[in-house]
Amino acid sequence: MNPTIELLKSHRSIRKFKDQQIPRPLFEELIRAGQSAATSSHVQAYTLIHVVNPESRARLAELAGGQPYVASASDFLVFCADMKRSTEAAERSGAEVTRGMTEQMLVASVDVALMAQNVVVAAESEDLGICYIGGIRNNPQEVSELLKLPEHVYPVFGLCLGYPDQNPEVKPRLPLASILKQDVYDDSNDEALVAEFDDTMARYYRERTGGNKNTNWSEQLKPLFTSKLRAHMKEFLQKRGFGVK
Numbered sequence: 001m002n003p004t005i006e007l008l009k010s011h012r013s014i015r016k017f018k019d020q021q022i023p024r025p026l027f028e029e030l031i032r033a034g035q036s037a038a039t040s041s042h043v044q045a046y047t048l049i050h051v052v053n054p055e056s057r058a059r060l061a062e063l064a065g066g067q068p069y070v071a072s073a074s075d076f077l078v079f080c081a082d083m084k085r086s087t088e089a090a091e092r093s094g095a096e097v098t099r100g101m102t103e104q105m106l107v108a109s110v111d112v113a114l115m116a117q118n119v120v121v122a123a124e125s126e127d128l129g130i131c132y133i134g135g136i137r138n139n140p141q142e143v144s145e146l147l148k149l150p151e152h153v154y155p156v157f158g159l160c161l162g163y164p165d166q167n168p169e170v171k172p173r174l175p176l177a178s179i180l181k182q183d184v185y186d187d188s189n190d191e192a193l194v195a196e197f198d199d200t201m202a203r204y205y206r207e208r209t210g211g212n213k214n215t216n217w218s219e220q221l222k223p224l225f226t227s228k229l230r231a232h233m234k235e236f237l238q239k240r241g242f243g244v245k
């Protein structure tokens with residue numbers, strides 16, 4: 001067994017943490033591991049806000065839709081896409097910078113995600129648990145004000161880190177054939193593969209909840225696409241100077 005692949009395949013989100021601090025040297029090492037991720041044109045278009053103030057943590061837990069682990073995890077990071085530092089550097093070196101390009105927003109958002117996932121894998125290799133918090137985009141304006149984020153910086157997601165106080169099962173993933181295609185996008189078998197995965201997930205939920213949760217993957221997706229989930233994001237991003245061109 002390759003221990004790295006085993007580690008990756010044993011990921012599960014943790015939402016209950018022990019009251020135990022991550023030692024600062026380890027915490028910093030995790031962030032450095034994050035910085036080693038590949039980054040588009042070496043731009044490193046991210047800034048992490050390590051939120052340590054307990055009042056800010058409590059407020060962020062609320063702003064994220066009432067997620068208590070945002071406050072109770074050992075550490076909470078807000079991963080921000082940051083086009084400020086790099087565009088200013090290019091400007092100081094004499095470039096006539098154009099800001100607000102949709103491509104720049106993609107570059108920064110991808111950079112943030114790659115960096116974060118490196119932090120996650122490094123943390124999990126140290127027996128820490130993590131939970132991403134997209135819920136901070138429920139109230140991105142308030143989050144940005146609380147963290148004093150400048151223009152050309154936006155909060156993409158949060159990340160809880162800490163010592164797990166639960167041991168949930170690994171959640172199944174879609175069958176490989178539904179997400180891995182050869183040469184061209186052939187979805188002729190996708191409906192059957194999704195039906196198969198719905199059965200897998202229904203079993204997973206039933207077993208995990210002692211029969212109390214009667215749902216499947218397709219059912220779980222419904223609120224994501226039937227409500228206007230975070231319809232404020234377009235205006236919010238444009239106000240921050242992202243994706244206006």
Ligand SMILES: Cc1cc2nc3c(=O)[nH]c(=O)nc-3n(C[C@H](O)[C@H](O)[C@H](O)COP(=O)(O)O)c2cc1C
Pocket residue numbers: 011012013014015064067131132133134135136157170171
């Ligand atoms: C960008 C992103 C945002 C997420 N936001 C939240 C969140 O706000 N709250 C939460 O409890 N889980 C959140 N999650 C965790 C997902 O629900 C979880 O990864 C998914 O259900 C798969 O489960 P697993 O991580 O245990 O394999 C988020 C995951 C990602 C990647």
